[in-house]
Amino acid sequence: QVQLVESGGRLVQAGGSLRLSCAASGRTFSNYGMGWFRQAPGKAREYVAAISWSGRSTGYADSVKGRFTISRDNAKNMLFLQMNNLKPEDTAVYYCAVSHSSWYGVAADQYDYWGQGTQVTVSS
Numbered sequence: 001q002v003q004l005v006e007s008g009g010r011l012v013q014a015g016g017s018l019r020l021s022c023a024a025s026g027r028t029f030s031n032y033g034m035g036w037f038r039q040a041p042g043k044a045r046e047y048v049a050a051i052s053w054s055g056r057s058t059g060y061a062d063s064v065k066g067r068f069t070i071s072r073d074n075a076k077n078m079l080f081l082q083m084n085n086l087k088p089e090d091t092a093v094y095y096c097a098v099s100h101s102s103w104y105g106v107a108a109d110q111y112d113y114w115g116q117g118t119q120v121t122v123s124s
Contacts, residue, residue: 001026002024002025002026002027002098002113003024003025003026004022004023004024004096004097004098004113004114004115004116005022005023005025005115005116006020006021006022006094006095006096006115006116006117006118007020007021007022007023007118008020008021008118009093009094009118009119009120009121010119010120010121011121011122011123012086012120012121012122012123013122013123014086014087014088014122014123014124015085015086016086016122017082017083017084017085017086018083018086018120019080019081019082019083020036020080020081020083020094020096020118020120021078021079021080022034022036022078022079022080022081022096022115023077023078024077024078024079024096024098025077028077029074029077029098030053030074030077031053031102032053032098032099032100032101032102033050033051033052033053033098033099033101033102033103033104033105034050034051034072034079034096034097034098034099034104035047035048035049035050035051035070035096035097035099035104035105035111036048036049036050036070036079036081036094036095036096036097037094037095037097037108037111038090038092038093038094038095038120039092039093039095039117040091040092040093043092045095045108046061047061047106047107047108048060048061048064048068048081048094049061049064049068049069049070049081050070050099050104050105050106051070051071051072051079051104052102052103052104053074053102053103055071055072055074057103057104058070059104059106061106063089064083064090067083067084067085067086068081068082068083068084069081069082069084070082079096081094081096083120086120086122087122088122088123088124089122090120090122091120091121091122092120093117093118093119093120094117094118094119094120095114095115095116095117096114096115097111097112097113097114097115098111098112098113099111099112100112
């Protein structure tokens with residue numbers, strides 16, 4: 001059974017940093033792209049960042065570009081999101097997801113498996 005478990009979310013002040021982790025189990029994910037999405041209260045789930053199967057290619061939403069960095073450790077089936085210079089508008093539940101291909105996309109329907117999410121709250 002495929003399982004994705006996010007961790008690392010918490011309350012942080014604006015300007016601070018967090019590192020989110022996603023532990024994947026149940027299959028080998030090294031052949032698949034992975035991504036991070038987020039959902040704020042009352043808003044639709046939105047793309048944050050994604051990474052190809054090898055880790056050589058990454059993509060970011062304009063709102064986080066230059067502040068967030070996505071990475072992965074295929075040997076450990078782990079996905080990470082380093083978030084710096086956090087802003088109150090980054091407050092959301094963050095989800096990791098596995099793509100249905102070796103590449104990655106920006107649309108949620110391009111991802112087959114999802115975690116339960118971890119809450120990130122940024123205070124002003």
